[in-house]
Each structure stands twice: as structure tokens, then as C-alpha cells.
Amino acid sequence: MTENRQSRREAVSERKRELILDAARQVFAEEGLDGASLRAIAVRAGYTPAALYFHFDSKEAMYAEVLQTSLESLGAEVGSAVSHASSPHQKLKAAAMSFFQFYAANPRDLDLGFYLFRGGMKPAGLGQDRDLRLNAALEAALHPIAEAAVELGASRQQGNLLMVDCFAHAAGLLLLLHTGRIRMFGASAPELMETYVDSRVEQLGQGLRHADN
Incomplete structure (x- = not known):
């Protein structure tokens, strides 16, 4: 009892x-x-x-918990997309596009992830330990991009830089998408993201071919 x-x-x-x-x-x-x-x-x-x-113990603790759950959902979605890809090229594209698509479909999760920009472009955070844990969760969700690049023959440094580049490009397009600014250019954010990923994969392949010659 x-x-x-x-x-x-x-x-x-x-x-x-x-x-x-x-x-x-x-x-x-x-x-x-x-x-x-x-x-x-x-x-x-x-x-x-x-x-x-x-x-x-604080609203920051609650925010960190909510954001952690969001990042875990992001990581699961990216992981699922990558698991259905058969080649390194497809894995890289699946990882980058699923990352973009998650936030395109879930703008509130994007707002949660960009809490650092609340109140202007100034340093902020939820406390060192929480920030480190949340940054690690975000990096884990993005990591399949770097892993796929390494499978394609890139160095670890090249893979990590490509991961950062994809994140930065996706963030910019998502900002334009969710603010409606993308309409100013008569463009499609998903199409631009896909074109960007394809071009980076091609650039990576060309660089590695040149290195072999």
C-alpha cells in the first residue's frame, strides 16, 4: 500500500x-x-x-526545460530523416533540410531557440550550465551534417564548418520566412535552402577532387 x-x-x-x-x-x-x-x-x-x-527554481529553469524538449524533438526529426538516406550525399541533404523544415513548420520553436535575441542583439543566456547543455543539444541535432561531410571525404574541420554554414544559412532564411520578408524577393525559402545545400555539397565534392589531383 x-x-x-x-x-x-x-x-x-x-x-x-x-x-x-x-x-x-x-x-x-x-x-x-x-x-x-x-x-x-x-x-x-x-x-x-x-x-x-x-x-x-526560476523561470529560466522552466525556459531551459521547454527549450531542451524542443531541441530533442528537432534532433529526433533530423535523425529520422538521416536514417532513411542511403548515401553520404543524401544524408547531408536530409540532415540540413530536415533541420530547416522543422523550424519552418514550428515557428514557436524557432522563437524559443533564439531567446538570446530577446531585447536586442546583446549577450544573454540562461546560466552557464544551462547554456552549455542547450548548446550541446543543438550541436547534436546539427552533427549529422558534419558526419555526412566526413563520410564524403571532408576533414573534421571542414565538416564542422559546413555544419555551421548550413545553420547560419537556414537561420537567415527562416528569419525571412517567418517575418514575411521573403515575399519582397518573390522567392521560396525552402527552394533557396535546397539550392544552397546542393551547391555546398557540390563545392565540397569539387574541393576534394582537386585535393586528390
């Missing part, structure tokens, strides 16, 4: 934690990290602000 009561208490606590995180995700999506308050999150979740502290 004691074990059953303990299990029920743990289940209730976990459910409460999930409700708080769901409310936090909604508030953060609407208000951003700076604009959100523990009181607003508590009201959305149906609890008192004091109740939140049984599960999280």
Missing part, C-alpha cells in the same frame, strides 16, 4: 510538472523570456506562483 501511495504521489507530481511546462511554453511563446512572469505561468497552469517553486 505504501508503494502504491508513493507511486500515485509521483504520478500526480509528474502530471503537475507537465501542466506547468505546457503553460510555460504557451506564455514564453507569447511573451518571450523577458516578458514572461512566474505569475502568468502559474495562472495559465491553474496553480499559485508558490506551487511552481516545488518543481522549478
